[in-house]
Amino acid sequence: MMQQLQPTRMHWARAVPSDFGGQAPAPRSGHTAVAIGGSKVVVFGGFADKRFLADIAVYDVENRLWYTPECSGSGPDGQPGPSPRAFHVAVVIDCNMFIFGGRSGGKRLGDFWMLDTDIWQWSEMTGFGDLPSPREFAAASAIGNRKIVMHGGWDGKKWLSDVYVMDTMSLEWTELAVTGSAPPPRCGHSATMIEKRLLIFGGRGGTGPIMGDLWALKGITEEDNETPGWTQLKLPGQSPSARCGHSVTSGGPYLLLFGGHGTGGWLSRYDVYYNECVILDRVSVQWKRLPTSNEPPPPRAYHSMTCIGPRFLLFGGFDGKNTFGDLWWLVPEDDPIAKRDLVPNVGSDSNHSTVTGDAQQSALKESESQSDESPMLDLAKRLGIPLSVEPSASFVDEINDKELVELSSRLIGESLPTTDQLACIQALRDHWRSSPSSSIQLQELGPLLRDYQRLIIRRFVENPSPTFLEREDRRLFHLKNASQLRMDDIPILLGEYRTLLST
DSSP, X not given: OOOOOOOOOEEEEEOXXXXXXXXXXXXXXXXXXXXXTTTEEEEEEEEETTEEEEXXXXXXTTTTEEEOOOOBOOOGGGOSSOOSOBSOEEEEETTEEEEEEEEETTEXXXXXXXXXXXXXXXXXXXXXXXXXXXXXXXXXXXXXXXXXXXXXXXXXXXXXXXXXXXXXXXXXXXXXXXXXXXOOOEESOEEEEETTEEEEEEEEETTSOEEEEEEEEXXXXXXXXXXXXXXXXXXXXXXXXXXXXXXXXXXXXXXEEEOOEEOOOTTOSSOEEOOOEEEEETTTTEEEEOOBSSOOOOOOBSOEEEEETTEEEEEOOBOSSOBOOOEEEEEETTSHHHHTOOOOOTHHHHOOSBOOHHHHHHHHHHHHHHOSOHHHHHHHHHHTOOOXXXXXXXXXXXXXXXXXXXXXXXXXXXXXXXXXXXXXXXXXXXXXXXXXXXXXXXXXXXXXXXXXXXXXXXXXXXXXXXXXXXXXXXXXXXXXXXXXXXXXXXXXXXXXXXXXXXX
């Protein structure tokens, strides 16, 4: 039996000026960043300050230098290359970066470009065959060293589910005729070739929901001698939550998924942005959480993550309010960058509401001195949960939780006197213990979340043991209110709540 390799423990470090020479790219989201031959990273386009961008920034890996190459070629408006755009696709074949589509203003684009990074020359390619329609938020990947596969996207009116293969030698596009069941149409997803299969994950779907499904497409190339067909994969491990605008980067035996955004919950109009790392282990074929030794960067979507040897370089993105221009390294713990023990300073760029590192600890200590809710803060510290500088949660006793008491009284009706409030609350807990997640009403979510957090605090105060802290059923403890719950959080909340009730 093949021994399963455990993920290498990794370390996040914010890039410092001494990491690079030259001028790093300006803040943006919806750009692309591709690694070419292990020697350079090419950043193109994006969106910032209500403007679509068309600039090129190159990171020279060996010389640790950012520079702007002088590109030649004939493009629109006298520019040497493509018009400004964001949310396009970029794929590398040899030393060439191929660009397709995207958006500029309200227009979806369908033009196709190649940048020869040896001589820095742009060429607009005249494609042949089944040309794809203009689109943004599509997903694409290289097939070997000659072809490109592209899936889905948004054309301004509908979500797409088509699959195109493009031969970079003949410039011929072919729409793949796929039989059988297929993934729902989507955009903002990821597409990655693994061996002879194309894996797609997540995205926003045809009626607007954000998805968390994983599909594999076979028969992409003629050499496979397989009829093209999709298979939905259900892999073991803790799969990522539904999201779009994330990145999936291939690095050694893993695919590394980072960031993206998901639905903000039943009571919220806003999306939730992520910053955890999830890996798909290509050897054991299962999802795993990537162990990191410190706090990750602020949550974001529509960023770029590029693999440079054993390191990953994160750049840019958007969190619903801020466009980022920060650069972060994700490196093995024994990497020299990790050893310099950089303390992230999130507040300088992002106005983000959470604090990390030393700032988090000092904020927690300050809050402890000003609040009687120290069990919550103590538990949060020991669980490693980032908290707002001003925690707003108030863990009152059940009998003083007015919403909980009223809900329990309405549930019981006449079977118990409403004056027997503790009995009513116990009956409500029994109701939650036995109810499926689909039957939970909106007005129940707030009292349920508070009671879940109340039970965690109570168990911790009664028994602050290492065993309690090592458990993984505290994933929603940090939420400030029910509006932050996503739909797929409800089964998790109920499951963890029932575990707490039984202990």
